[in-house]
Amino acid sequence: MKKTMELNKSTVPQPITTIYRLHMFIHSIIMVALIYYRVSNLFKFENILSLQALAWVLITFGEFSFILKWFFGQGTRWRPVERDVFPENITCKDSDLPPIDVMVFTANPKKEPIVDVMNTVISAMALDYPTDKLAVYLADDGGCPLSLYAMEEACVFAKLWLPFCRKYGIKTRCPKAFFSPLGDDDRVLKNDDFDAEMKEIKLKYEEFQQNVERAGESGKINGNVVPDRASFIKVINDRKTESEKSADDLTKMPLLVYVSRERRFNRLHHFKGGSANALLRVSGIMSNAPYILVLDCDFFCHDPIAARKAMCFHLDPKLSSDLAYVQFPQVFYNVSKSDIYDVKIRQAYKTIWHGMDGIQGPVLSGTGYFLKRKALYTSPGVKEEYLSSPEKHFGRSKKFLASLEEKNGYVKAEKVISEDIVEEAKTLATCAYEDGTHWGQEIGYSYDCHLESTFTGYLLHCKGWRSTYLYPDRPSFLGCAPVDMQGFSSQLIKWVAALTQAGLSHLNPITYGLRSRMKTLQCMCYAYLIYFTLYSWGMVLYASIPSIGLLFGFQVYPEVHDPWFAVYVIAFISTILENMSESIPEGGSVKSWWMEYRALMMMGVSAIWLGGLKAILDKIIGTEGEKLYLSDKAIDKEKLKKYEKGKFDFQGIGILAVPLIAFSLLNLVGFIVGANHVFITMNYAGVLGQLLVSSFFVFVVVTVVIDVVSFLKVS
Numbered sequence: 041m042k043k044t045m046e047l048n049k050s051t052v053p054q055p056i057t058t059i060y061r062l063h064m065f066i067h068s069i070i071m072v073a074l075i076y077y078r079v080s081n082l083f084k085f086e087n088i089l090s091l092q093a094l095a096w097v098l099i100t101f102g103e104f105s106f107i108l109k110w111f112f113g114q115g116t117r118w119r120p121v122e123r124d125v126f127p128e129n130i131t132c133k134d135s136d137l138p139p140i141d142v143m144v145f146t147a148n149p150k151k152e153p154i155v156d157v158m159n160t161v162i163s164a165m166a167l168d169y170p171t172d173k174l175a176v177y178l179a180d181d182g183g184c185p186l187s188l189y190a191m192e193e194a195c196v197f198a199k200l201w202l203p204f205c206r207k208y209g210i211k212t213r214c215p216k217a218f219f220s221p222l223g224d225d226d227r228v229l230k231n232d233d234f235d236a237e238m239k240e241i242k243l244k245y246e247e248f249q250q251n252v253e254r255a256g257e258s259g260k261i262n263g264n265v266v267p268d269r270a271s272f273i274k275v276i277n278d279r280k281t282e283s284e285k286s287a288d289d290l291t292k293m294p295l296l297v298y299v300s301r302e303r304r305f306n307r308l309h310h311f312k313g314g315s316a317n318a319l320l321r322v323s324g325i326m327s328n329a330p331y332i333l334v335l336d337c338d339f340f341c342h343d344p345i346a347a348r349k350a351m352c353f354h355l356d357p358k359l360s361s362d363l364a365y366v367q368f369p370q371v372f373y374n375v376s377k378s379d380i381y382d383v384k385i386r387q388a389y390k391t392i393w394h395g396m397d398g399i400q401g402p403v404l405s406g407t408g409y410f411l412k413r414k415a416l417y418t419s420p421g422v423k424e425e426y427l428s429s430p431e432k433h434f435g436r437s438k439k440f441l442a443s444l445e446e447k448n449g450y451v452k453a454e455k456v457i458s459e460d461i462v463e464e465a466k467t468l469a470t471c472a473y474e475d476g477t478h479w480g481q482e483i484g485y486s487y488d489c490h491l492e493s494t495f496t497g498y499l500l501h502c503k504g505w506r507s508t509y510l511y512p513d514r515p516s517f518l519g520c521a522p523v524d525m526q527g528f529s530s531q532l533i534k535w536v537a538a539l540t541q542a543g544l545s546h547l548n549p550i551t552y553g554l555r556s557r558m559k560t561l562q563c564m565c566y567a568y569l570i571y572f573t574l575y576s577w578g579m580v581l582y583a584s585i586p587s588i589g590l591l592f593g594f595q596v597y598p599e600v601h602d603p604w605f606a607v608y609v610i611a612f613i614s615t616i617l618e619n620m621s622e623s624i625p626e627g628g629s630v631k632s633w634w635m636e637y638r639a640l641m642m643m644g645v646s647a648i649w650l651g652g653l654k655a656i657l658d659k660i661i662g663t664e665g666e667k668l669y670l671s672d673k674a675i676d677k678e679k680l681k682k683y684e685k686g687k688f689d690f691q692g693i694g695i696l697a698v699p700l701i702a703f704s705l706l707n708l709v710g711f712i713v714g715a716n717h718v719f720i721t722m723n724y725a726g727v728l729g730q731l732l733v734s735s736f737f738v739f740v741v742v743t744v745v746i747d748v749v750s751f752l753k754v755s
C-alpha cells in the first residue's frame with residue numbers, strides 16, 4: 041500500500057449533506073408559502089387597527105423572525121466538513137518547527153481559583169513540543185500578588201512534573217486532571233518505579249497546592265484583585281539555564297513569564313481584548329513566536345500533541361498562506377449526561393463550526409486556538425502594508441517595531457531576557473501606550489465588541505483569512521462549564537447582548553460583511569449567530585400571542601379544515617426533523633435532543649431574549665456599560681449535584697424569572713380557557729392551532745416543574 045504523506049484530510053459527510061440540501065429545498069418552499077399566507081391575509085382585515093389585526097401582525101413578525109433565522113442558518117448546513125490530522129507525517133526536524141507562544145488569561149482569583157489557573161499553565165508547559173520553541177505567558181488581569189507567587193511555586197513543581205510526564209509518556213498533563221478520574225488511564229502501573237514516583241509527585245502536588253492556599257489564607261500574600269495598578273512583568277523561567285541542557289534532556293522547561301498590564305480606574309481597559317493586546321506586544325519583544333495558543337484560565341491542555349496537530353494545518357503549504365487560526369472545540373469535563381441547560385452548546389461545536397469549516401472556517405471561540413500572530417496585523421496576500429507607517433499603527437516602541445520584521449520568532453544569542461527588555465515590556469503594557477495607535481481597531485483584538493474573540497475572528501474572515509476546525513476524539517483542551525441556570529444564563533445574556541450590539545453596528549454582517557472579502561455563505565453563518573436574538577423574538581411572540589388569542593377569543597392560525605392548517609403542521613414537523621437530524625446522530629438520543637430543545641426554548645424566552653433586548657435598548661438610549669460578567673469557574677458542589685441529577689436550579693436568576701413565570705402562566709391560563717371554550721361550544725376548528733401551541737408550552741412547563749418538585753422531595 042502506498043503510504044500517503046499528507047498532513048491533514050477533510051471530508052464532507054455523506055449522505056447527510058445531500059439530505060440537508062434536499063431538505064433545504066423543500067423547507068424553503070414551505071417557508072415561502074407561509075410568508076404568502078401571512079401577508080396576503082393581512083389585507084383582508086376590515087379594521088386594520090383591531091386587536092385581531094394587531095395579533096396577526098405580531099405573529100407574522102414572529103414567524104418572519106423564525107424564517108429569517110432559518111434562512112441564515114442554511115449557510116451552516118450547506119457544506120459541513122470533518123477533518124483529520126497526521127502529525128506523524130510532519131517531516132521537518134523538531135528544531136525546525138515554528139515557535140509557539142501560549143497565552144493564558146485570568147482576571148479574578150475569587151471566580152477563577154488560582155490553583156486551577158496554575159494547572160492550566162503547567163499543562164501548557166508540559167505540551168509535547170520542543171521546549172525552546174515554547175513560551176508560556178500568564179496574563180493576570182487582576183494583578184493579584186498571590187497569582188504571581190503561585191506561578192513561581194508552579195514553576196518549581198513543573199520541574200518535577202514535566203520530566204515525570206515525559207519519562208512515562210503521560211497524556212493527561214494537567215496535574216489536577218491526572219489525579220482525578222480523568223487520569224484513570226494514565227495512572228495504571230507502567231513499571232515498578234512508576235508507582236513510587238507517582239506517589240512522590242502527588243505529595244509534591246499537594247504541597248504546592250497547600251503552599252498557595254496557605255499563603256492566601258494567612259494573608260501573608262494579597263489574594264485580591266488590585267484594580268488600580270502599574271504594569272508588572274516578571275520572567276519566571278528564563279532560557280539561560282535551559283540552553284545548557286541537551287536537546288533531549290527530560291528536564292527542559294519552556295520560557296515562563298508573568299504579565300500584569302497597567303489598569304487604572306479612569307481608563308477603559310477593554311477586558312480580555314485589552315489584556316490580549318498588551319500581551320501581544322509584551323510577548324512580541326520577548327519570544328515573538330509566529331503562532332499563539334490562546335487559553336482561558338480554565339481550559340487546560342488535555343492532549344500533549346495538540347500543538348503538533350495544529351501544525352498539520354499551519355505547515356501545510358496548500359493551506360498556510362491564508363490560514364489565520366486552527367480552532368479546537370470547547371469541551372467541558374463537567375457536562376452531565378442529561379445536561380438540562382445544554383451548557384455544552386452542542387449546536388455550536390458539533391454542527392455550526394463544522395458547517396463553517398466547509399466555507400471559510402469556524403468562529404474564533406475565545407480559547408483553544410492556534411493563531412498566526414501576523415493575522416492580527418495584516419490581510420492575507422497583502423504585502424505587510426503597515427510597515428510603511430508602523431508607528432501610526434503600532435505605537436512608538438522601537439523594540440516592538442523591530443519585532444514585526446522578524447520572521448521566525450526572537451532568537452537571541454544570550455538567551456536571557458535582559459532588564460532592558462523587561463522595562464520596555466512594562467511600557468508596552470501601560471494604558472497610554474495604545475493612545476493614538478490602531479490597537480483595538482485594525483491591529484490586534486477588536487475593541488468593538490465585548491465578545492472580543494468571536495468578533496475579531498469575524499473581522500479576520502472579512503479580511504479574507506480562513507480558519508480550520510479540528511474535533512479530535514480525545515479532547516485537546518478541557519474546560520469548565522457553568523452548571524446552574526444563573527451561571528449559564530448570565531453567560532448567554534453576555535454573549536447575545538454583545539453579538540446583537542455587533543449586529544446593530546456599522547460592522548454588521550449584512551452591510552459590512554457582504555461587501556468585504558468574506559464569502560456570502562460565511563456571511564450567512566455569521567448573520568445566524570449575530571442575529572440569534574431573532575429566535576427569541578419568534579419564541580416570545582409564539583409564547584404569548586396564541587394564548588392571548590385564546591383568552592380574548594381571536595384567531596391567529598387557519599381553521600382545521602383549511603388546507604393551510606396542513607401547511608403549518610408540515611412546517612412544524614419539518615422544523616423538528618431538521619433539528620433532530622443535527623442533534624441525534626452525534627451519539628445522542630431522542631431524550632438528549634429533547635433536553636437540548638427544551639433548554640433552547642427556555643433560554644429563548646429568558647436569557648437570549650433579555651440579552652438581545654438589552655443591546656437594542658442600549659443602542660436606542662445610547663448607554664453602553666463597561667461592565668462584563670466573568671463566568672464563575674469555582675463550581676459549587678451543591679449546584680453540581682443538582683445539575684448531575686438533571687434537576688433545575690433557578691436560584692439567583694433574578695429578573696429572568698419574570699418572563700419565565702409570565703409566559704408559563706399565560707399559556708396555562710390560555711390553555712384552560714381555550715379548552716373550556718371548546719368543551720362548552722364543541723367547536724374547535726378555529727382554535728385548535730392555538731390550543732396546540734399553548735399546550736406545547738404547557739407541556740414544557742410541566743416537565744420542568746416535575747424536575748424541580750421531584751428534587752425537592754428527595755432532598
Ligand SMILES: O=c1ccn([C@@H]2O[C@H](COP(=O)(O)OP(=O)(O)O[C@H]3O[C@H](CO)[C@@H](O)[C@H](O)[C@H]3O)[C@@H](O)[C@H]2O)c(=O)[nH]1
Nearest residue numbers: 145146147181311312315336337405406407491531670671
Ligand atoms: O477583564 C477581563 C475579563 C476576562 N478575562 C479573561 O477572559 C477569559 C474568558 O472570560 P470568561 O468569563 O470565562 O468568559 P466565557 O463567557 O466563559 O468565555 C467566552 O466568552 C468570552 C468573551 O466574553 C471570551 O473571551 C472567552 O474566551 C470565551 O471562552 C477568562 O480566562 C478571563 O480570566 C480577562 O483577562 N480580563
Ligand SMILES: [Mn+2]
Nearest residue numbers: 336338519671
Ligand atoms: Mn470561560
